[in-house]
Amino acid sequence: MTIQFNHTVVHAVDRAESARFFTDLFGLPDAVPFGPFLAVHLANDCSIDFAQAGGEVAPQHYAFLVSEEEFDHLHGRIQELGLTHWADPRQQGVNQINHNDGGRGVYFCDPSGHFLEAITVPYGGWPQR
Incomplete structure (x- = not known):
């Protein structure tokens, strides 16, 4: 199968602010x-x-697979900006990260209220090679 995801549109209260964030x-x-x-x-x-x-923005969930180095940058910026973040989608583990599937993950919100997630290992772990 050659189907690939190409793009998505994210509605924002202020598109420039959300894109910069x-x-x-x-x-x-x-x-x-x-x-x-x-x-x-x-x-x-x-x-x-x-x-x-x-008008109003209906919050959505967007998840991103990132490298360990990218996660370090992202989590560092979250902490520098004093953003509340969570270890899980139920918003428990306040200002903590998770270590699911042998990686790291974090949840946080963007300026429009969208729920963002960054993980270093896909759900279920990396496929056996």
């Missing part, structure tokens, strides 16, 4: 204007396209 925390290049969107490009030819919401 995301690129800063994840250590990514600045967002690029693309029509009505601010596109943040990820390593696997995928993008997150921030769109200005015309």
Whole structure:
């Protein structure tokens, strides 16, 4: 099968603020204007396209698989900014990380209330090779 995920649109209260928040925390290049969107490009030819919401934003969940080094950067920025974060999706383990599947993970919210997750090992662990 050759199907690949290409992009998703994330509605934001302030698309520029949300895009800056995301690129800063994840250590990514600045967002690029693309029509009505601010596109943040990820390593696997995928993008997150921030769109200005015309009203209230319904919070969504977005999870990202990151390297150990990227996790260090991300968690460091979360701590520097004093952002509340959690070890699990039930928002328990306040200001802690988890060590699920032999990796590390953290949950936190973006400026629009979306629930973001970063993990260093996929759920269930790495496939046997």
